[in-house]
Amino acid sequence: MAKVSIAAYVYGRVQGVGFRFATQHQATGLGLTGYAKNLEDGSVEVVACGEQEKVDQLLAWLKQGGPKHAQVDRVLSEPAAPGHYTDFKIKY
Numbered sequence: 001m002a003k004v005s006i007a008a009y010v011y012g013r014v015q016g017v018g019f020r021f022a023t024q025h026q027a028t029g030l031g032l033t034g035y036a037k038n039l040e041d042g043s044v045e046v047v048a049c050g051e052q053e054k055v056d057q058l059l060a061w062l063k064q065g066g067p068k069h070a071q072v073d074r075v076l077s078e079p080a081a082p083g084h085y086t087d088f089k090i091k092y
Contacts, residue, residue, distance in 0.1 A: 002051075002052065003049060003050060003051065003082065004049070004050070004051075004052050004055055004079070004082075005034070005047065005048070005049040005055075005079065005080040005081065005082045005083060006047070006048055006055055006059065006077050006078065006079060006080055007045065007046070007047050007077065007078055007079075007080040008045070008046040008047075008048070008059060008062055008075055008076065008077040009039075009043050009044075009045055009046075009075070009076045009077070010043055010044045010045075010046060010062055010066070010072055010074075010075050011042075011043045011072070011073045011074050011075070011076075012070065012071045012072045012073035012074070013070060013071035014042075014043065014044045014066065014070050014071075014072060015038050015042055015044065017067065017069040017070045018067050018069060018070075019036070019044055019066055019067060019070050020036040020037070020038065020044060020090045021090065022066055022067035022070075023036040023044070023046055023058075023062070023066065024036060024088050024089070024090055026058055026061050027046075027048055027058055027088040028087070028088050030050065030054040030057055030058055031050055031051070031054055032048045032049060032050040032054055032055065032058060032088055033048075033049045033050060033083075033085035033086060033087055033088055034046070034047040034048045034049050034083065034085050034088055034089075035047050035085070035088065035089045035090065035091045036088075036089075036090055036091070037090070037091035037092075038092075046058075046062065047080055047083065047085075048088075049080075049082060049083055049085055059075070059077060062075050063075045
């Protein structure tokens with residue numbers, strides 16, 4: 001099965017609520033690689049690489065609001081250049 005990569009930008013109350021850790025847990029459970037990183041504008045960048053179906057599942061989870069303490073207002077996503085990630089990390 002072909003691998004795909006996306007970059008998603010999640011806006012709302014997504015910092016300081018365990019968003020990156022919950023995203024890492026979801027992505028790892030789906031067998032995805034990439035990372036989650038807080039951005040200076042208060043959003044979270046998520047880069048996910050893996051099978052299309054699994055990437056779509058993570059994207060749907062992000063759009064549904066992520067972890068319970070988060071408040072997701074919108075998610076913008078675009079294709080990303082495939083990275084050479086071995087696992088799903090939290091970047092600081």
